[in-house]
Amino acid sequence: MAHLLIVEARFYDHLNDLLVQGARAAIKAAGHTHETLTVPGALEVPAAIALADQSERFDAYVALGVVIRGETYHFEIVAGESARGIMALTIDGLAIGNGILTVENEAQALTRARPDEKDKGGEAAKAALALLDLRERMAR
Ligand SMILES: Nc1c(NC[C@H](O)[C@H](O)[C@H](O)CO)[nH]c(=O)[nH]c1=O
Numbered sequence: 830m831a832h833l834l835i836v837e838a839r840f841y842d843h844l845n846d847l848l849v850q851g852a853r854a855a856i857k858a859a860g861h862t863h864e865t866l867t868v869p870g871a872l873e874v875p876a877a878i879a880l881a882d883q884s885e886r887f888d889a890y891v892a893l894g895v896v897i898r899g900e901t902y903h904f905e906i907v908a909g910e911s912a913r914g915i916m917a918l919t920i921d922g923l924a925i926g927n928g929i930l931t932v933e934n935e936a937q938a939l940t941r942a943r944p945d946e947k948d949k950g951g952e953a954a955k956a957a958l959a960l961l962d963l964r965e966r967m968a969r
C-alpha cells in the first residue's frame with residue numbers, strides 16, 4: 830500500500846473541492862492512503878512537494894489547483910512556472926501527478942474539476958500512481 834500527499838493550491842475553494850474529491854476517490858479505489866497539504870497558490874506547489882519529500886513520508890504526490898487567466902502576463906508565470914517546477918521534480922525521480930488546471934475561464938475549470946465529468950483530480954492521482962509503479966518496476 831502506498832501513502833500519497835495531495836498538495837492543493839487553494840486559490841478557488843469550490844473548484845479545489847471538486848479536484849480533491851476526485852483525487853481522493855481514485856487513491857481510495859486503488860487501495861492507498863493519503864494526506865492533504867494546502868498552499869496559497871500554484872507557484873507554491875513545487876516547493877511544498879520538495880519540502881514534503883525531505884520527510885521521506887510519502888511515496889507519491891498529487892498536485893492540484895486552478896489557474897484562470899486574468900488581465901496580465903501573470904497567468905503565464907503562474908501556469909508555466911508551477912508546471913516547470915513540478916516537471917523538474919518528476920524528472921528528478923518523484924512520482925507526481927499534475928492536476929493543476931490552467932484555463933481561460935471558470936466554465937472550463939468546472940468541466941475539468943468535476944469528478945463526474947473530466948475528473949482531472951482523479952486523473953492526476955492515477956498518473957502519480959502510474960509513475961510510482963514504474964519507479965518500483967525499474968528498481969527491481
Ligand atoms: N492567479 C492565481 C494564482 N496566483 C497566486 C500564485 O500562485 C502565488 O500564490 C502568489 O504569486 C504568491 O507567491 N495562483 C493560483 O493557484 N491560481 C491563480 O489563478
Ligand SMILES: CC(=O)[C@@H](O)COP(=O)(O)O
Pocket residue numbers: 896897898899900901902903904905907
Ligand atoms: C493567473 C493569475 O495570476 C490571474 O488570476 C491574475 O489576474 P490578473 O492577471 O488580472 O492580475
